[in-house]
Amino acid sequence: MPHHTAAIRPLPLVALMFGAALAAPLATPITQAALAGDQECPCLGDLNGDGLVDAADLAILLGEWGQTGPVGDLSFSELVDAEDLAILLGAWGACPSVPVNDACSSPISIGATFVEVPFCTVNAATSLSAAIACGSLGNLEKDIFYRFVAPQTGRYRVKVYDATFDARAIVYNAPTIQSVCGATQGNPTVLGCTIDAVPDHIVPSVDGHAVEFDLVEDQPIMIRIGSPSGAIGYGSLMVERVLPGWSPCEPLAFFTGGGGGSTSIGTFDKTYPTVSTSGCYAGKPMIQTWYTFESACSQNFDLRISTCQGFQSMDCVLSLFVGSCGELFEVDCADDTCTDSEGVLGEEIVFKDCTPNTKYYIRIMAYPGAQLDQYGLSMQVLTTCP
Numbered sequence: 001m002p003h004h005t006a007a008i009r010p011l012p013l014v015a016l017m018f019g020a021a022l023a024a025p026l027a028t029p030i031t032q033a034a035l036a037g038d039q040e041c042p043c044l045g046d047l048n049g050d051g052l053v054d055a056a057d058l059a060i061l062l063g064e065w066g067q068t069g070p071v072g073d074l075s076f077s078e079l080v081d082a083e084d085l086a087i088l089l090g091a092w093g094a095c096p097s098v099p100v101n102d103a104c105s106s107p108i109s110i111g112a113t114f115v116e117v118p119f120c121t122v123n124a125a126t127s128l129s130a131a132i133a134c135g136s137l138g139n140l141e142k143d144i145f146y147r148f149v150a151p152q153t154g155r156y157r158v159k160v161y162d163a164t165f166d167a168r169a170i171v172y173n174a175p176t177i178q179s180v181c182g183a184t185q186g187n188p189t190v191l192g193c194t195i196d197a198v199p200d201h202i203v204p205s206v207d208g209h210a211v212e213f214d215l216v217e218d219q220p221i222m223i224r225i226g227s228p229s230g231a232i233g234y235g236s237l238m239v240e241r242v243l244p245g246w247s248p249c250e251p252l253a254f255f256t257g258g259g260g261g262s263t264s265i266g267t268f269d270k271t272y273p274t275v276s277t278s279g280c281y282a283g284k285p286m287i288q289t290w291y292t293f294e295s296a297c298s299q300n301f302d303l304r305i306s307t308c309q310g311f312q313s314m315d316c317v318l319s320l321f322v323g324s325c326g327e328l329f330e331v332d333c334a335d336d337t338c339t340d341s342e343g344v345l346g347e348e349i350v351f352k353d354c355t356p357n358t359k360y361y362i363r364i365m366a367y368p369g370a371q372l373d374q375y376g377l378s379m380q381v382l383t384t385c386p
Contacts, residue, residue, distance in 0.1 A: 043095040045088035047071050049164050049233030051122045053091045061088055098123045099144045104181035107145035107222060110239055113156070117237040119144060119225055121167075124232065127181055127224070140170060143226030145177050148239050150215035153325075155247030156239060158223055160194050161208025163235025165227055168209055169194045172222040180222050191221065196285070208235075212242060214249045214325060248290045248361045249325035255293040276365060280333035281317045286365035293360045300353045305362055308338035308346035318347035321361035328361055 045053040047060045061072035064080045072080040074087040101108045102124045110117055126141040150156065160167045174180045174188035194209035215221065225237060245252030276286055295301050307316060317335045321328040334347040347364075354360070 043091035043097070044074050045091040046095050046122065047088075049120070049122055051095050051232065053088060053093060053095065057088060061085060095122060101144045101146065103127060104145070104177055107147040107177045110146055110148045110223075110237075113151070113239050113241045115238065117146070118234065119146075119237055120234045121165075121226060121232045122234075124226070126226070126230070138228050140168060140224060140226030140228060141230035142232050143224050145180075146223040146225070146237065147177070148221050148223060150217055150219045150221075153216045154250040155212060155214050155242035157210055157212045157242055158192075158194060159198050159206065159208055159210035159238050159240065160225060161198060161206035161236055161238070163208065164233035165231035165235070166229060167225060167227060167233070167235040169211070169237070170224045171211060171213060172224065173219070174222045175220050177222055180224070188222070206236075212246075214247050216249070216326070245289045247325070248292075248321070248328060248363070251290040251292045251361070253291050255291065276363075277330075278317055278319050278333050278365070279330055280319070280335040281365065286317065288363055288365045291362040291364075293362060294358065295354065295356055297356050300355060303351045303354045303360065304348070305351075306338070306346070306348040307364065308348050316347055317365040318349055319363045319365070320349055320351055321363065322358065323361070325361075 043053060045057055047057040050056070061074075061080060061084060064072040067080055068078050069080055072084055074084040077083060099120065099122075100106050104127045108117075121142045121144055124142045124144050127143050127145075128139065158169055158171050160169045170193050171191040172180050172188045173191050179188045191213040192211035194211045196210060198206050198208045198210045223237065223239075225235075242250075276288060293303070293305075295303070303320075305318060305320065307318060315336070317333065319330050319333040321330050323329050332349050332351050334349045336346075337348050338346045351360075
């Protein structure tokens with residue numbers, strides 16, 4: 001990665017304090033500037049991400065002098081010293097580079113899930129001026145683009161984290177960057193925005209924002225990173241696969257047959273709270289687990305789904321859906337319809353006259369704030385053939 005080499009200019013007085021150290025040869029460090037693909041990032045020494053290496057950055061470095069950093073350790077030696085000062089002074093002045101995935105051009109491809117992709121938005125332009133319907137997020141400014149193609153059908157998470165500014169992302173269902181930026185190719189829709197903070201139980205735990213959505217195999221998406229306030233800086237991006245059971249496109253278990261059965265639902269401690277609609281619940285984000293069921297009956301049948309006889313019950317909301325994983329319709333729901341032997345609330349749905357050879361989607365949602373890693377549930381799916 002080329003570093004910015006400025007013309008000769010007056011150096012700060014502090015340079016004279018370390019003249020001998022500055023004359024020593026420096027190893028080329030691995031830095032935040034080494035981003036994914038061929039993306040260029042601003043010069044080293046821009047510690048506050050404002051596009052300049054100046055007195056403000058020098059003050060940050062000197063404030064960490066003799067410590068491990070983390071901001072001023074430009075050489076990654078785990079010590080802020082004369083070597084880091086030399087790097088900063090060598091880049092003094094304006095940072096000339098612009099991200100190659102800026103201004104609705106050349107999005108950088110993310111080739112795999114669970115791969116950390118460093119990014120920077122310094123000197124990036126604002127690609128779109130129209131506000132996006134993402135709640136309080138609104139439109140992003142000083143934005144750059146990434147492209148990802150789902151390797152398989154399932155639920156995915158985009159998280160933006162460890163940023164030096166209020167970095168957010170908007171995820172588009174779009175085949176090309178031109179379709180997002182107003183050209184005639186495709187008809188992009190917003191899959192979601194990283195409004196919610198990344199929960200502490202997401203591993204590895206990070207400081208940032210995330211959003212979840214469902215994709216089918218080979219579906220392309222565009223990820224637009226920027227800030228609602230127009231702030232700029234550095235950060236990291238990751239696309240993750242969500243574990244089975246968190247999405248109707250990838251249920252935890254698939255039931256078949258005309259008899260019945262039961263399964264341990266397990267714990268919800270690693271799931272991500274999402275806002276889900278239900279005729280039996282409207283409120284804060286819930287944590288959910290999905291199942292599917294298809295009967296072997298040759299005629300219409302009755303379907304009974306229950307959490308009332310679980311080995312350890314928990315107050316939840318139970319819903320039954322038909323359709324496809326990308327477009328479901330709730331046909332019944334239950335909340336607080338039964339109690340177990342200890343008086344814990346449970347749920348039960350009895351759905352009459354079900355159609356054979358139809359896939360039914362079953363969702364169990366847990367209320368926020370429960371001690372989710374302390375509970376297990378058992379769900380029975382029973383059918384009565386005519």
